[in-house]
Amino acid sequence: MSPLSATTYFPPLNILAHGLKVSNASINLTVTAYIIFQGLVPALFGNLANSLGRQPVFIIGFVIYISASVGLALQNYFAALMVLRCIQSAGTSSTVAISVSVAADVSTHAKRGKYMGFVTSGTAMGTAVGPVIGGILSHFLGWRSIFWFLAIVVGVYMVPLVLWFPETGRNVVGNGSVEAQRWNRPLYNIFMSLLKRNRITAASIQNTTLEATNTSPPLYKMIPNPLETLKLMIYKDVALILLHNATVYTASNTITASTPYLFSKIYHFDVLIINNRFLAPLLSGWLLDWNFHRVALKSGISIDDKRSQSMADFQIERARLIIALPMAVLGAAALLCYGWVLEIDRPLSAVLVLQFVIGLSVTGAFKVMNVVIVDYRKFFLQTSALPYPEDPATATAANNLMRCWSGGVANYLIIVMINAMERRWCFTFVSLVLLVSTSMLLVLLRYGPGWRKERTAKEEV
Incomplete structure (x- = not known):
């Protein structure tokens, strides 16, 4: 719902600007504000989900979301649009962090890639179909129908959520043997x-x-503390992961944010089909589990797929990052070609093929790093020096904070950069930034295990 709500909004941006009598730059600010709140609010709700549990925070977020969506469908002023989009983002943005937390609650590290692949496929689906749905609704029923549609979808979804969704938070139900309140x-x-x-x-x-x-959780633990998210960034390895993931997300977001403008200018597409692009299926989850077992077998470690294990000497970086590294490099190369193909106005088919490759590689690398973030929280069960033990929602919230804020800035600047630097040099710059960021993975492969051992030694002292 979070990416669906973001991307269904892209097609009617020009119509909204005309209807509300504001500039395109002002309308783009509503997109930026939505993305910024996507990064900010999970720091609060993610921490709350670790105390109160996953289910009640899901319900609170969706109630806020439905109220904001109805308000958006009824409003007639730009100020109301801006405020309500921020509230709508606040209601749905926490669902990403909490969904990842549910996957972490119920999966072992040996199968986490597959579980995370299923969960994050929802994010990819929202990103892929959102522009198509938004284009169809705004073309035939007007832009207000988009917000009515989103409110109805979430209202229908809340029925099975409230009726059957079980609590999985470890602070509330343990391993499932403790009865939930x-x-x-x-x-x-x-x-x-x-x-x-x-x-x-x-x-x-x-x-x-x-x-x-x-x-029952102590009362002080039930009070959310958003600063817990910021504490994670003091660890060198965690900071590098978050920074690289933010760069990968930002590179991907430059494609999504610029597609309406470029396709309208180059190919003269109307609002119905604008930003309609293919997104490659996510294979990263299956690759991660395969490589995890391969590295474990090579290290002489026996893996139990049904039980969590403490393997303090296992090289999680080699099991995970070796998948993300080639994906990021391929994505940087595809972004470089993408800008130059757009510059010479090549056929649409060539552009769509490159978008497919970018979706497969850049999005795949991003999903791999999401799994790494959860692994760093939960992998070494017997290590007291864990940066954020038993706290997947806060860990994912830190990831959202970094990626959404950087993505929001890129979303606002990308059109300015294209006009100032030309398409070829703009995406050449983006590809080079992504390539430089990928070098952080090499640093993690080389020094990550040592940094963790160093932390463990300090904690034991």
Whole structure:
């Protein structure tokens, strides 16, 4: 829902600017504000999800989102558009971090690539179909229909969410053996427990109450602290991962943000098909799990796919980053070619092929780094020096903070850069930045394991 809400908004930007009587630059500010809030709000909601649990924070976010979407469909002023887009972003942006957290809660590191692949495929789907849906709705029903559509979709989705979605937060239900408190239970479970109440003895009621009391999170942990996100950036390896991931996301975002402008200018597409591009299927999750087992076998480590293991000497960088490295290099090369093909106005088919390659490589590298961020939080279960133990939502929120803010700046500047530098040199610059950033992966491969051991030694002292 977060990327779908962002990308359905792209096709009618010119119509919105004309209808609200503001400039295109002003309308672009609403896009930038949305992306900035995508990075800012998860720092609050992600930390709250680790205390209260995943399910209630999902519901809170979606209620905020539906209210903002209805307001957007009814508003007539630019100021209201700006404010409500920020609120809409606040409501849905946390879903990315919490969805990743759910995948981390229920998966072992040996299968995490596959689980994360399933989860992040939703992000890719929203990015891919959003412009098409937004173009069709705005063309036939007007731009207001986009926000009605988003409100209805989330309203329908909340029905199974509220009825059946189980709580997975480790601080709330442990490994699943601890009974969740009432606000963390789906309605179906609450209803079934009420039906069985008469068959529960007084002794079992007392034991259940004591268990729930003993396993409830302390009150101070239930107060969200967004500063926990910023603390992660003091670690050298974590900071390099976050910085590289932000660069990869920004490079990908330059394509999405500039496509409406370039396709309209070069190919004279109308609002219906503008920004309609192919996105390669995500293979990174399967590659990650395959390489994880390959590195473990080579290191003489036996992997249990169904249980979490403590493997303090396992080289997680070699198991993960070796997949991201060639993807990022291929993406940089494709971005370079993309700018030069656009400059000489080559056929649309050539541009779409390059967008496909960029989607496969740059997006694939981004998804790999998302898994690495979660691994750094949960991989070394017996290591007290973990930067953020048992805290996937905060770790993912830190990733969102870096990537969304850098992506928001790029979204605002990319058209200015294209006009000032020409298409070829603009995307040449983007590809070079991505290539330089990729060198951080080499640094992590070389020094990452040593930095972790150094942290462990300091903690033990």
